[in-house]
Amino acid sequence: MAILVVVLGAWEWLTGIKAISRTPGLYWIDPFFISRPSAIARRFVYLASGDVRLSLWQMALSTVQSTLWGFVVGVSTGFVAGLLLGRNDRLARVLEPYIIAFNSLPRIALVPLVTMIFGFGLLAKVVLAWTIVFFIVFFNTFQGARSVDADLIHAARFLGAGERQIVRTVIVPSALAWTFAALTPSISFALIGVVVGELLGGESGGGLGYLITQSLGTLNAADMMVALVSLAAIGIVMALGIKQVERRLLRWRPEYRAERA
């Protein structure tokens, strides 16, 4: 907290010093580029008010909504695919090169294509988040499904389990443990995917990414800072929330117990 106060204070003070005292507008550190905390706060209040056409709340809501959708869709499809391929060696061998190729593709390169196909709206952003989240969850679940302890399967079989019961009570829970461990990074990457989509998406996509490009167009550093601070706040809140969910789901693991203590 003290660090925050010092940084904000220094920022406000340094950007107020003029380089040459009598020439107006020439600053030692120019607030034109990095703005000032006071200016940012003013813009924040203004953008959050009802006086603007697209308020900060609407943009944040759009970003959060797309992120959560991308997260949910990405996690569920990644889990199913990881489980299927993890338990089916032949399928995994056949599909592996394609998966690796697609995953090594820089996701940002897909943005124009996704925009062409899905337009500028919510759907395009969800798809972008999905392309990232899917692979994180997929690889984790795949690993989890492969590393199911064979002794647990034997034990289940001796307790009278049929093949489907083994899948339900041994393989799915083992794989889920790995899937859950990927949730926290997934939500952060979902946010990245969404913002990248918004940077290109224009006004119809809305969102905080749009505020950033708009501010670049008008050379308004204060608005850009408002967007960045909001994004950071959203990112932290979502990551903490998911972390809680993850901890609850994996409470049987000793390392999660220790953390709580």
Added chain:
Amino acid sequence: MDRASFEALEGEFVAIVGPSGCGKSTILNMIGGLVTPTAGDVRIDGAPVSGAAPRTVGYVFQKDTVFPWRTVARNIALGLEYRGVTGPERDRRVREAVALAGLEGFEEAFPATLSGGMRQRVALMRTLVVDPEILLMDEPFGALDTHTKLTLHAELLALWEARHQTVVFVTHDLSEAITLADRIVVMTRRPGRVKMVHEVKLERPRDVIRVRESDEYAREYGRIWHVLGEEFAGRVP
């Protein structure tokens, strides 16, 4: 393994002892249907065992196979769940098993918070709750300290006295075998054969502590140890 042949009678407690790597566990896996013998066969009540595990057989592994993501009660309920036993009937049987194992108060605990002895108790009760006719045990107490081991011996014997399942118990601990078993199958070094089948003539019910102090126990121990010692020393008969 080579020409290993022995029988376990119904309701009998048979222990298999022998040096490491002689195929003790393999025998259990064959009885359980995990491994198919390359020659010969395994018969239960005259019917050969093939493929999947017969439903009348329970298996307690050496390794900890308690499901870490299930609580104690839900681990014990597994076999009942698989058999479609649900509702009050399942709850009642789980409660009974928890009480028998002395795990009251730990029903909702996750295995990671339990000691090794308690986890092995859960594994044992999980197997017994579905009432198997044949119980296969592969060094189930191998990783436990002596004190816990003796406690579990006493508990196992009490449970066995109550229902008289046929037990095949693999161990490398001779005193464990003598304490528990009616008959002991002594295996040779690799390639494992049956070297001797020894009848333990100690009275039942046995007190796991007192039995060890008796003269009969010392005699039994001496005789088998002598035979087993030849195997450990490396002299092939």
